[in-house]
Amino acid sequence: MTKLISHEIDIVKSETSKINAVDFDNLTFGRTFTDHMFICDYENGAWQTPRIIPYQPMTMDPSARVFHYGQAVFEGMKAYKDADGKVWMFRPEDNFNRINKSSARLAMPEFPKEYFFKGLTTLLQMDSDWVKPGKGNSLYVRPFIIATDPAISASPSNNYRFMIICSPAKAYYTDKIKVLVAEKFSRSANGGVGFAKAAGNYAAQFYPTSLAQKRGFQQIIWTDADTHEKLEEAGTMNVFFRINDKLVTAPVSDRILDGVTRKSIIQLAQDNGIEVEVRPITVTELKNAAKAGSLKEIFGTGTAAVISPISAFEHAEELFELPNIDNSYADTLKDTMLNIQHNLTEDKHGWRYGV
Amino acid sequence: MTKLISHEIDIVKSETSKINAVDFDNLTFGRTFTDHMFICDYENGAWQTPRIIPYQPMTMDPSARVFHYGQAVFEGMKAYKDADGKVWMFRPEDNFNRINKSSARLAMPEFPKEYFFKGLTTLLQMDSDWVKPGKGNSLYVRPFIIATDPAISASPSNNYRFMIICSPAKAYYTDKIKVLVAEKFSRSANGGVGFAKAAGNYAAQFYPTSLAQKRGFQQIIWTDADTHEKLEEAGTMNVFFRINDKLVTAPVSDRILDGVTRKSIIQLAQDNGIEVEVRPITVTELKNAAKAGSLKEIFGTGTAAVISPISAFEHAEELFELPNIDNSYADTLKDTMLNIQHNLTEDKHGWRYGV
Numbered sequence: 001m002t003k004l005i006s007h008e009i010d011i012v013k014s015e016t017s018k019i020n021a022v023d024f025d026n027l028t029f030g031r032t033f034t035d036h037m038f039i040c041d042y043e044n045g046a047w048q049t050p051r052i053i054p055y056q057p058m059t060m061d062p063s064a065r066v067f068h069y070g071q072a073v074f075e076g077m078k079a080y081k082d083a084d085g086k087v088w089m090f091r092p093e094d095n096f097n098r099i100n101k102s103s104a105r106l107a108m109p110e111f112p113k114e115y116f117f118k119g120l121t122t123l124l125q126m127d128s129d130w131v132k133p134g135k136g137n138s139l140y141v142r143p144f145i146i147a148t149d150p151a152i153s154a155s156p157s158n159n160y161r162f163m164i165i166c167s168p169a170k171a172y173y174t175d176k177i178k179v180l181v182a183e184k185f186s187r188s189a190n191g192g193v194g195f196a197k198a199a200g201n202y203a204a205q206f207y208p209t210s211l212a213q214k215r216g217f218q219q220i221i222w223t224d225a226d227t228h229e230k231l232e233e234a235g236t237m238n239v240f241f242r243i244n245d246k247l248v249t250a251p252v253s254d255r256i257l258d259g260v261t262r263k264s265i266i267q268l269a270q271d272n273g274i275e276v277e278v279r280p281i282t283v284t285e286l287k288n289a290a291k292a293g294s295l296k297e298i299f300g301t302g303t304a305a306v307i308s309p310i311s312a313f314e315h316a317e318e319l320f321e322l323p324n325i326d327n328s329y330a331d332t333l334k335d336t337m338l339n340i341q342h343n344l345t346e347d348k349h350g351w352r353y354g355v
Numbered sequence: 356m357t358k359l360i361s362h363e364i365d366i367v368k369s370e371t372s373k374i375n376a377v378d379f380d381n382l383t384f385g386r387t388f389t390d391h392m393f394i395c396d397y398e399n400g401a402w403q404t405p406r407i408i409p410y411q412p413m414t415m416d417p418s419a420r421v422f423h424y425g426q427a428v429f430e431g432m433k434a435y436k437d438a439d440g441k442v443w444m445f446r447p448e449d450n451f452n453r454i455n456k457s458s459a460r461l462a463m464p465e466f467p468k469e470y471f472f473k474g475l476t477t478l479l480q481m482d483s484d485w486v487k488p489g490k491g492n493s494l495y496v497r498p499f500i501i502a503t504d505p506a507i508s509a510s511p512s513n514n515y516r517f518m519i520i521c522s523p524a525k526a527y528y529t530d531k532i533k534v535l536v537a538e539k540f541s542r543s544a545n546g547g548v549g550f551a552k553a554a555g556n557y558a559a560q561f562y563p564t565s566l567a568q569k570r571g572f573q574q575i576i577w578t579d580a581d582t583h584e585k586l587e588e589a590g591t592m593n594v595f596f597r598i599n600d601k602l603v604t605a606p607v608s609d610r611i612l613d614g615v616t617r618k619s620i621i622q623l624a625q626d627n628g629i630e631v632e633v634r635p636i637t638v639t640e641l642k643n644a645a646k647a648g649s650l651k652e653i654f655g656t657g658t659a660a661v662i663s664p665i666s667a668f669e670h671a672e673e674l675f676e677l678p679n680i681d682n683s684y685a686d687t688l689k690d691t692m693l694n695i696q697h698n699l700t701e702d703k704h705g706w707r708y709g710v
Contacts (some may be wrong), residue, residue: 028506057417062518068499142507152384189547200555206510210511250574
């Protein structure tokens with residue numbers, strides 16, 4: 001059981017804001033940060049008094065275990081501002097639960113729920129000017145935990161740092177993307193950490209993705225490591241296939257991330273009367289559907305992009321281009337999601353969380 | 356091609372040494388560091404002027420990609436001092452080659468050979484008092500590279516930091532260890548990063564290992580993720596099995612690290628007239644050999660431990676204890692290795708590297 005050292009947050013406010021120097025119409029994703037950050041250190045077996053301080057570099061020992069053994073997990077969330085200036089988040093409890101699941105798999109301590117939500121809401125209230133209204137605008141919120149223990153023995157750290165940093169964002173991917181189906185490289189193993197938002201899962205994707213990019217593809221659709229037949233994720237997103245009027249997506253497993261956007265999209269599709277099959281789908285089935293003309297859409301889902309439509313895929317040197325269609329599920333579902341997130345429509349599942 | 360900005364190292368010497376405060380008879384592995392460290396930053400597409408400065412904490416942005424996406428690789432090496440006070444390393448070129456292989460798989464830039472060896476030798480010359488003579492004593496040398504770019508988009512960093520830090524060490528594992536054969540968890544996937552010394556590979560092992568430790572085992576013997584039948588590595592070490600008078604070890608692959616100690620032990624065994632088979636070995640074969648009494652020894656090999664004898668393994672709730680034997684291969688080969696490393700014997704393969 002995690003002990004709470006304090007029920008208060010120590011706050012040091014920034015003397016000036018950087019916000020006027022920011023061009024909100026020309027943001028590069030993940031490069032601009034707000035005025036404050038949330039920090040909570042784990043020492044002597046307990047999470048210490050949480051702090052909010054001006055966003056700033058921090059001091060780390062070169063032997064900190066995060067640098068050597070990748071003991072690091074994170075979450076991606078977004079805050080939105082409605083027309084009345086109220087700030088909302090989307091299903092943050094799912095992110096809270098998942099960061100603790102990720103931590104457990106990496107032998108890291110659970111973070112207390114009270115600190116998570118108090119830190120999150122206090123930070124967002126302090127930096128609320130950074131959340132711009134308007135559909136597509138958001139403040140990307142990045143909770144993460146790193147191993148700070150200054151020791152290079154290959155064992156779990158004694159000390160950790162939980163942080164939340166925030167970065168204003170516009171839409172993540174704007175154009176449709178082309179993807180390559182993995183035939184050799186893989187993202188995760190049965191019994192591995194693919195389901196966790198573990199830092200090392202991402203670095204492992206960069207090289208295969210860079211090879212795909214050199215060939216004109218933006219992302220990879222990952223397949224299972226055994227047979228390279230089962231379609232699993234697209235880049236850092238979950239992936240959906242529309243075959244005729246049905247949506248198909250792979251079940252979550254210890255290889256596949258339990259995406260918050262993924263499960264929200266499944267629910268919203270069902271709400272809209274779209275049949276959704278959560279089942280393994282193979283490369284062979286996908287290619288046959290493409291050849292038969294029954295493959296109508298492919299799209300990725302994730303917090304950063306919400307929905308990222310995919311216009312073409314290649315496998316075994318065969319390129320399949322999808323036709324443009326009117327009333328795509330991708331467009332409809334993305335719009336429905338954004339309307340809920342931006343408080344423009346009814347929220348019948350209770351997903352919005354007022355900050 | 357990597358451009359070299361400078362052929363010199365900028366050196367700032369420590370004004371005082373911490374060495375007199377160190378109890379060299381009671382060292383905890385990886386917690387004590389020498390007076391200096393080597394740093395080289397990668398910026399604007401080139402490795403900048405390398406530096407040696409006093410060992411100290413460093414400043415990092417909270418958004419540095421290493422914290423979020425695990426873009427980090429490392430090496431483990433050792434320096435030894437002979438009776439004449441001369442400092443030696445062991446096959447450092449293999450570590451140099453491997454860190455660049457690891458980097459390539461994580462989409463990180465290659466580090467220049469000239470910088471690597473100049474940094475390594477200069478640093479070891481400056482901190483040579485920290486290398487204590489005597490068999491079993493060594494200075495553990497940790498080169499590593501981390502992604503420093505302050506941006507949380509999930510793509511390779513533009514900026515990196517290469518460092519070498521050093522930590523005095525005594526023998527790593529002292530007692531024989533008991534191991535659990537993995538039946539559910541796995542370490543790496545085909546097409547993944549298991550062959551690389553990627554930071555994330557290590558964090559992924561901590562939780563399964565902690566479960567094994569709670570049951571009285573010190574390490575896990577990892578098996579392939581598909582069938583959990585093929586024996587692959589023991590904890591962070593390569594693993595050898597002695598069946599009657601033959602040594603068996605798994606071939607390296609994209610799942611298995613190409614260990615410097617592993618290949619040296621293969622060579623030394625062959626030099627000593629021991630037959631070595633490099634081939635897949637299964638759990639079934641191992642259990643049958645244990646039952647038949649033909650399984651004589653199991654040991655792990657790695658830089659930190661050199662050779663770590665294993666006294667028992669458990670699989671599917673069956674515990675197999677190995678008998679104590681005289682003239683074990685583990686003892687003989689470890690002694691042969693240490694004699695070469697400490698310049699106590701002929702080095703017919705040219706493995707020693709004078710600093």
